[in-house]
Every structure is written in C-alpha cells, then in structure tokens.
Amino acid sequence: MSRAALLLLADGRFPAGGHAHxxxxxxxxxxxxxxxxxxxxxxxxxxxxxxxxxxxxxAAAAAAGYDPLLLDDAADARTPAPALRAVARRLGRQxxxxxxxxxxxxxxxDLAVARPQGAHQPIVLGLAARAAGLAPVDAAHAAAYExxxxxxxxxxxxxxxxxxxxxxxxxRLGPETDDVAQAAVDAATRALTEGLDALPSASSPLxxxxxxxxxxxxxxxxxx
Amino acid sequence: xxxxxxxxxxxxxxxxxxxxxxxxxxGVRATARIHAAHNGRxxxxxxxxxxxxxxxRRMRTDGNAARVGIIGAMSAPLGGDRLTLDIAAEDRAELxxxxxxxxxxxxxxxxxxxxxxxxxxxxxxxxxxxxxxPLISAAGSNLRQTYTVELAATARFVLREEQxxxxxxxxPGHLVSRILVHRAGRPLLDQHTAxxxxxxxxxxxxxxxxxxxxxxxxxxxxxxxxxxxxVLLGEGTKDGGAVLAPLEGGPALLATAxxxxxxxxxxxxxxxxxxxxxx
Numbered sequence: 001m002s003r004a005a006l007l008l009l010a011d012g013r014f015p016a017g018g019h020a021h022x023x024x025x026x027x028x029x030x031x032x033x034x035x036x037x038x039x040x041x042x043x044x045x046x047x048x049x050x051x052x053x054x055x056x057x058x059a060a061a062a063a064a065g066y067d068p069l070l071l072d073d074a075a076d077a078r079t080p081a082p083a084l085r086a087v088a089r090r091l092g093r094q095x096x097x098x099x100x101x102x103x104x105x106x107x108x109x110d111l112a113v114a115r116p117q118g119a120h121q122p123i124v125l126g127l128a129a130r131a132a133g134l135a136p137v138d139a140a141h142a143a144a145y146e147x148x149x150x151x152x153x154x155x156x157x158x159x160x161x162x163x164x165x166x167x168x169x170x171x172r173l174g175p176e177t178d179d180v181a182q183a184a185v186d187a188a189t190r191a192l193t194e195g196l197d198a199l200p201s202a203s204s205p206l207x208x209x210x211x212x213x214x215x216x217x218x219x220x221x222x223x224x
Numbered sequence: 225x226x227x228x229x230x231x232x233x234x235x236x237x238x239x240x241x242x243x244x245x246x247x248x249x250x251g252v253r254a255t256a257r258i259h260a261a262h263n264g265r266x267x268x269x270x271x272x273x274x275x276x277x278x279x280x281r282r283m284r285t286d287g288n289a290a291r292v293g294i295i296g297a298m299s300a301p302l303g304g305d306r307l308t309l310d311i312a313a314e315d316r317a318e319l320x321x322x323x324x325x326x327x328x329x330x331x332x333x334x335x336x337x338x339x340x341x342x343x344x345x346x347x348x349x350x351x352x353x354x355x356x357x358p359l360i361s362a363a364g365s366n367l368r369q370t371y372t373v374e375l376a377a378t379a380r381f382v383l384r385e386e387q388x389x390x391x392x393x394x395x396p397g398h399l400v401s402r403i404l405v406h407r408a409g410r411p412l413l414d415q416h417t418a419x420x421x422x423x424x425x426x427x428x429x430x431x432x433x434x435x436x437x438x439x440x441x442x443x444x445x446x447x448x449x450x451x452x453x454x455v456l457l458g459e460g461t462k463d464g465g466a467v468l469a470p471l472e473g474g475p476a477l478l479a480t481a482x483x484x485x486x487x488x489x490x491x492x493x494x495x496x497x498x499x500x501x502x503x
Contacts, residue, residue: 024430028429031429031433033429042428046426046429046431047424047425057449072302073411074414075411076411076473077471078415079472080478137311164339201415201416202418204431205417205438206429206435207431209480211471212467
C-alpha cells in the first residue's frame with residue numbers, strides 16, 4: 001500500500017466536495033445545541049459513534065471487495081432521511097469524479113455506469129481506497145475521520161471558533177476514531193461470511209430529524 | 225408451507241453484534257407465539273401460545289381482523305432474561321397486537337443484558353399492526369432489543385416503537401435496540417440505537433440532545449407507492465420534533481421523533497400516523 005494515497009484520500013483538499021457540507025452541525029448551531037468547543041466535541045462524539053460507524057463499515061466493506069450495488073441498497077436501508085440519502089449520493093458522485101481521475105479502476109468505472117446519479121459516498125470512498133492499494137481499515141479510518149472532520153471545520157466557520165480548538169478536539173477523539181474504524185473493519189469482515197446485515201447500522205434520531213429541517217431552510221451556508 | 229412461515233425462517237444477528245451472551249441461570253427463557261391465518265372468510269388464530277411473562281389474550285374486534293393483547297404476567301425483562309415474541313400474519317390475515325401496559329426493563333439479579341427479540345412476519349396481502357405501549361429503560365437495567373421484520377411484497381404493516389429513557393427523575397439504563405426490516409427479501413430499514421451509559425455521545429447534541437423519549441412509526445403499504453415530500457412536525461428543539469418521510473426501498477413511510485416526555489412523543493407519532501394515512 002501507499003501511505004501517501006491514504007493521506008490524499010483523507011485530505012480536506014481532495015476535490016470531493018465535502019467542504020460544502022456541515023454534517024448536521026449548522027442545524028445544531030441554529031438550535032443552540034452546539035455553541036462552543038465542548039458542545040462541538042459532544043456533537044462530534046455522538047456523530048462518530050452513530051453515522052460515523054455506519055459510514056466506516058460501508059467503506060471498509062467496499063474496500064474489502066463486497067458487491068458495491070448490494071452495499072448501495074444497504075446504505076439506503078441505513079439512511080431513512082431522504083435529505084441524507086440525497087447528500088450521500090451527491091457526495092458520492094463528486095467523490096467518483098475525483099477518484100476516477102486519481103485512482104482509475106474497473107470497479108470505479110462499473111459503479112459510475114451503474115449509478116450515474118451517484119452511489120453513497122462511503123462506498124465510492126472504499127472502492128477508491130481499494131484501487132489505491134489501501135486496506136479496508138484505511139478506508140474505514142478515512143470515512144470515520146471525515147465524519148467528524150467535516151462538522152468540526154464547518155463549526156469553526158459558523159461559530160468563529162479558534163481552529164486550534166477544533167484541531168484539539170479532533171485529536172482528543174483520535175483514539176475513539178481508531179476504535180470506530182476497527183469496529184467497522186471487524187463488521188465488514190463478518191459481512192463477507194454472514195451477509196450485509198452484519199454491517200453496522202448505528203443511527204441517530206436527531207441527525208435524521210434536523211437534516212430534514214435544514215433541507216427545508218431557504219437560506220443556509222452549507223448544503224447539509 | 226405458507227410464505228409467512230418461509231419468511232420466519234430468516235435469522236439475523238442480535239442487536240449489538242457479536243456472540244450473544246449466555247442466559248443467566250436464574251433468567252427467564254420464554255417464547256410466546258401469535259400466528260394468524262385467513263380461512264377464506266375471517267382471520268383466525270391457529271396458534272396463541274403464552275409463555276413466561278407474556279400472557280396472550282384474544283380481544284374483541286369488529287370486522288375480519290384478529291386482535292391480541294399481551295398482558296404482563298411477571299416483571300420482565302430483567303437482566304439475564306431471554307424473551308422472544310414470534311408474531312406472524314399469514315397470507316391475507318389481518319392481525320393487530322398490543323400490550324396492556326408499558327414494558328419496564330429493570331435491573332435483574334445480574335448485570336448481564338436481558339435479550340428481547342420480537343419477530344414480526346407478514347405474508348402476501350396480510351396486514352399486521354404492532355402497537356405496543358412504551359418500553360421504559362429503568363435505572364440499572366441492561367436490555368438488548370431486536371426487531372426482525374419480514375414482509376412479503378404485498379403485505380401491509382404498521383409498527384410503533386416508543387422508548388422512555390428512565391422513569392421520573394432517574395438516569396436511564398443501558399438500552400441497545402436494532403430494527404431490521406426486509407421487504408420482498410430486500411433490506412428496507414436497518415437501524416441500531418444505543419442509549420444510556422456507557423454509550424459514548426448518546427445524550428449529546430448529535431443523538432438525543434437531552435430528550436428522554438424517542439420513537440418511530442413505520443408504515444408499509446403498497447397503496448403508498450407515490451413520491452411524498454417529508455413532513456416536519458414540531459420544532460425539533462426543547463419541545464421535541466419529528467419527521468415523516470418515505471424510505472427508499474419500498475412503499476413505506478417512517479416517522480422518527482424525539483420529545484422531552486412520553487405524552488409529547490405520542491402526540492408527535494399520532495400526528496405522523498394521521499399524515500401517513502392521508503392518501
């Protein structure tokens with residue numbers, strides 16, 4: 001594997017469109033539920049252990065070679081909020097464009113043809129990791145880290161937080177991020193023998209509810 | 225073998241994943257069964273098997289449906305218990321199942337989890353409604369609840385699930401739930417929630433945000449097969465809120481709600497149900 005490929009995939013500057021999304025933190029800030037570094041850390045921790053784990057499981061399974069179209073159905077079943085399904089597919093389409101250019105592979109081409117409107121983003125991420133010669137655990141790490149890195153960066157802009165505080169909280173969540181990535185890989189390994197129901201489906205009621213509320217706003221800074 | 229019976233054969237891992245803990249030697253093991261069939265005229269109940277804490281009672285009904293009430297015959301689930309409810313509406317049967325009182329998860333003689341599996345199966349043109357009273361996660365309790373739902377393509381289905389985290393002024397126990405719904409053999413809904421210590425982040429602004437009542441209403445009905453915009457209920461802040469929206473994998477609507485109290489939660493879910501039934 002190329003460790004540099006993992007850094008590239010996980011880099012916020014990788015042109016995959018993630019910067020336009022707040023991961024629900026814009027809605028949480030509007031509700032005054034997130035207002036400082038501590039509440040942002042609590043938000044990121046909850047997100048990491050729910051949708052973060054689920055996304056990491058999908059990414060790891062895709063990187064392990066699981067059928068991406070079956071994974072895409074499994075991702076739909078794990079995403080009951082239509083606004084979040086739309087976001088996942090839009091991000092998947094953008095990730096696909098970047099991944100095809102950087103890590104071309106037949107598997108990415110096949111998925112692009114089968115899902116022209118975009119597959120769920122973690123699945124595209126997992127296929128890109130596989131094309132780059134990375135392991136499922138690398139894909140899981142990238143998905144888990146991105147799951148909290150996005151909202152932390154968005155909150156810095158929305159709350160004018162000190163970026164150093166945001167980096168500090170991401171570092172404090174590092175060990176938990178590692179744990180989530182490992183749990184995702186273990187589940188993806190089980191899924192290869194037990195089937196898709198073995199993949200994580202951790203969910204959060206508030207993220208689903210506030211995503212639909214946010215999608216109905218007429219003025220917003222972030223797309224989600 | 226009916227399609228409902230075939231569907232019952234599917235099994236999924238329990239909530240929490242990994243191997244299930246062995247039952248406590250003092251824990252209750254019980255499996256109650258409700259099977260409804262259609263005899264060409266009305267729905268009958270060829271199997272109504274009470275067991276352990278589940279006392280089943282046939283209830284009066286108008287029309288051709290069957291109604292069954294589950295009456296708690298002992299305190300359960302306690303830590304170490306392994307309880308199963310197996311509820312099936314075979315082809316063309318119409319069955320509604322309710323519980324007489326809230327289900328109260330309490331600390332048992334052991335800190336081990338109680339396992340509570342609910343299997344719901346509906347065959348072709350069957351109509352199954354599961355409308356229990358809330359589940360209360362009392363302080364010190366440890367419960368793993370799994371819903372496994374198998375629906376035929378033409379089945380209609382309603383599930384309402386309400387969870388109250390702690391009784392008045394107490395911290396909740398540890399409540400891990402999974403709901404896994406397959407329709408016509410494909411995944412329709414797969415969700416796993418985990419509340420109460422030691423779960424990380426469960427009470428934070430990304431998961432429950434201080435709310436102590438959380439619930440869902442799932443309506444599956446082939447007649448719903450039209451695109452619908454999500455319906456927002458409540459404000460989603462201190463007074464709670466809900467969203468009713470279509471699922472991707474079938475003619476199905478799911479309402480997800482959080483609220484500060486059980487009564488506010490029920491109001492949100494009732495409102496969502498009324499919206500779902502408006503064609």
